[in-house]
Amino acid sequence: MNVIALVGPSGTGKSHHALMVAHDNKADAIIDDGILIKDGRILAGHSAKKEKSKIMAVRRAIFILPGHAEEVRKAIAESKPHRILILGTSENMVQKIAKALRLPSIAKIINIADVASRQEMEKAQFYRLKQGKHIIPVPTIELKPHFSGYLVDPLQTFFKRSSTRRRRLGEKSIVRPVFSYYGKLVIDDSAIKAIVRQVVRHNAAFTRIGHTHVHHLMQGEEDMGLRISCEVVLTYGNHIPTLIAQAQKEICEAVESMTGMVVHEVNIRVKALYVQS
Secondary structure, three states: OEEEEEEOOOOOOHHHHHHHHHHHOOOOEEEEOOEEEEOOEEEEEOOHHHOOOHHHHHHHHOOOOOOHHHHHHHHHHHHOOOEEEEEEOOHHHHHHHHHHOOOOOEEEEEEHHHOOOHHHHHHHHHHHHHHOOEEEOOOHHHHOOOOOOOEOOOOOOOOOOOOOOOOOOOOOEEEOOOOOOOOOOOOOHHHHHHHHHHHHHOOOOEEEEEEEEEEEEEEOOEEEEEEEEEEEEEEOOOOHHHHHHHHHHHHHHHHHHHHOOOEEEEEEEEEEEEOOO
16 A cells, blocks of 8 residues: 645645546545545545534644544555545645554655646635635535535536536535634633633532643644643532532533633642631
């Protein structure tokens, strides 16, 4: 098995041209935005296009979310593709994907500008930026179990719809993700601390929340997730382990839902008990 890659800026039509590039280079599998596609079927993975934030989408696309890489590696081992085509926005991104999936070194890197005209790329960017539409190189019937509620009109080609021909295996479908590609999103630690305080204060058993700390778990230059810690004062008379476990769960769910960041730990220290007089 060997590996090739197709790279280009976001929204320039890589997924649209993926089948053509795969066919021309005799690749029988494609890795695109977090999913493994082989012979027109989604074999494994979870699409970044379904994520609720761009941060989570990027993490999904480069296979650093827990269990994601392992699932796709197992599917690759079982399906035994001859050649895999990886799609990414840069050479650095496709190299990271290959490393995360423990694939061989990339033998050939193709730039989208070498297979798509300037007009095609401009039109692809229009559909991406103005209409939020994304192509996945599999038939609609295969997408439905994975993208319930996200499908837009299936297209015969990227720019022209036809209802007179039946869809064939390998044709492309369009989905609309729930996040936007406009701009760059940076979430300050103070916003995360505010979420933690809001969750804690929502429970009347917590009298006060003190010092809150957000620690980023780094792997090189990659932010792999958060470790959150805080101090609280509880009202006397409640079962402390139950309260803390529930608060940990609620903080984790709230931060991940609102920011798209992965929370690895939530440590809560009970500093004091408040006794009502």
